[in-house]
Amino acid sequence: MSSDPQALEASDPLPSLRDEFHVPEGWAYLAGNSLGLQPKAARAAIEDELVEWARLGVEGWFEAREPWLEYAGSLRGPVARLVGAAEDEVAVMNTLTVNLHLLLASFYRPTPARHRILIEDTAFPSDSYAVQSQAAWHGFDPAEAVVRVPLDGVVEAIAREGDSLAVVLLPGLSYLTGEMLDVPALTEAVHAVGGVAAWDLAHSIGNVPVSLHDAGADFAVWCSYKYANGGPGAPGGAFVHERHGRRLDVPRLAGWWGNDPAERFRMEPDFVPRPGAEGWGVSTPTVLALAPLRASLEQFDRVGLNALRARSLRLTAYLEELLYEIAQRRPLTVITPREPGRRGCQLSVACDDAKRLAGRLRDEHGVVCDFREPDVLRFAPTPLYNTYCDCRRAADALLAVLDPR
């Protein structure tokens, strides 16, 4: 196989931050698309808050070194930079599906004529459940109200369904194939038929640059435990475009953390939403769970998403080259688009017996990727901690476990 991975690593303009992460011993870990690795600074970030809790008790909400009252709010800046939003347009809270429900409660306002929700037919199951249950919640038959179309047929389907569409929910990047969607163009297509453009950025955030504000997306949701390295079950986030966020009359499922902070402790019964995405906040932020995310976001800000994306393109191109070489000798198909602008770092490979192969890759070769039904192996060389050597090791292992053609 081609180029020497060590030489490629040594000459890459952006050195990997691998030493700042706990990389499980002996593994080439290519599963950051599922759960990102732990930044070493995460432990100290949690410990800092434990110390403040021990030192201050309830006063930590106001007097901790990073007052807990503002803890989630202080993460909005770095998160907004990852999704191309203004700080006020994002809220760091809950997990993805919860945020999806909260925002659908506001932005899926179906009428008999316009009540359909369009998703793609390989949508992540939780998204599917969410939109089906929302349709049913409003008294519609999900089988009729939820339109599922192939990813490559989305544009035609939007035009065809036209003004029956209330919401179109799409992934920024497909969890299965790794294909990146054109957020601005699709948002425009949805708006052309009068629908709400909603985005699931689970596989985009921290992986590829996104410009939610400029694209005019209505809302978006994401989790922080994949490329954003926030840890298992880390709080996710939501984006609400400022044209909606400024409108305090948008109906919503309210809780006291969405209330105007100046009013919060007056203990009045009436809800006064704060402007911006945080107006969709419901409950007390989970400070200890946010601490690792704080450590991780500091890395993103230090490196910069554009430099990271540039390294990502180089790393993924290298793995891609190796996979295409294998495909000439072994029965596998790379199903991720070849054009670098249409993918992030993940490459998906379809092959027979993929589930068993994923097990063998791990157990016999220490290569951790993951398997997704029906026949897909996903390899995600993430630029913060993966190296060209990880890519090479994954490719060598794949060659070894696949039977010759």
Ligand SMILES: Cc1ncc(COP(=O)(O)O)c(C=O)c1O
């Ligand atoms: C594309 C996508 N959407 C939604 C989810 C669900 O996220 P959560 O469990 O945080 O609600 C996931 C989880 O992996 C996902 O990959």
